[in-house]
Amino acid sequence: MFKVVLYQPEIPQNAGNIARTCAATGAALHLVRPLGFQWNSPKLRRAGLDYWPALDYVLHDSWQAFLGALPQGSRVWAFSSKVPRLYTEVQYRPGDYLLFGPESRGLPPEVLGRFPSVTIPMPGQGGRSLNLAVAVGVGLYEALRQVGFGAEA
Numbered sequence: 001m002f003k004v005v006l007y008q009p010e011i012p013q014n015a016g017n018i019a020r021t022c023a024a025t026g027a028a029l030h031l032v033r034p035l036g037f038q039w040n041s042p043k044l045r046r047a048g049l050d051y052w053p054a055l056d057y058v059l060h061d062s063w064q065a066f067l068g069a070l071p072q073g074s075r076v077w078a079f080s081s082k083v084p085r086l087y088t089e090v091q092y093r094p095g096d097y098l099l100f101g102p103e104s105r106g107l108p109p110e111v112l113g114r115f116p117s118v119t120i121p122m123p124g125q126g127g128r129s130l131n132l133a134v135a136v137g138v139g140l141y142e143a144l145r146q147v148g149f150g151a152e153a
């Protein structure tokens with residue numbers, strides 16, 4: 001399965017929506033602390049509806065803890081609105097990690113620079129970035145599409 005990684009997410013409704021998307025697609029959800037909300041926040045729970053029991057999730061106490069738990073040979077794709085390579089130009093493999101940054105600031109340079117990065121084009125004039133939950137949905141579904149939407153993705 002794919003793994004969605006949220007680096008220090010700030011808004012519980014986004015994380016809840018992403019949890020729902022992960023449960024629906026069979027992707028695992030990794031959350032890297034500090035979070036901008038309480039883990040038992042009603043807003044987080046509500047946005048994830050009753051999908052939480054179906055969700056495979058991991059809470060990491062810090063970025064260092066996440067890196068320490070990352071199996072050797074893992075592939076991580078960092079999503080950013082500020083990099084040139086299109087997210088459709090790379091080949092995703094089952095088990096890949098898709099990494100997304102916090103709502104107000106995006107991924108810090110030292111995190112973004114550590115992994116290959118991709119962007120989702122925004123051809124309109126109206127925005128600097130997509131909503132986090134939207135970006136996860138777009139990126140995750142492209143990865144799933146490439147592997148045939150298989151349960152083993």
Ligand SMILES: C[S@@+](CC[C@H](N)C(=O)[O-])C[C@H]1O[C@@H](n2cnc3c(N)ncnc32)[C@H](O)[C@@H]1O
Nearest residue numbers: 079080081100101104105106119120129130135
């Ligand atoms: C709301 S955005 C962060 C905006 C932040 N102010 C910035 O300038 O980076 C939250 C996260 O969604 C993802 N994201 C949003 N728009 C994206 C895009 N066009 N391409 C790839 N990732 C995007 C990135 O992972 C980003 O860190």
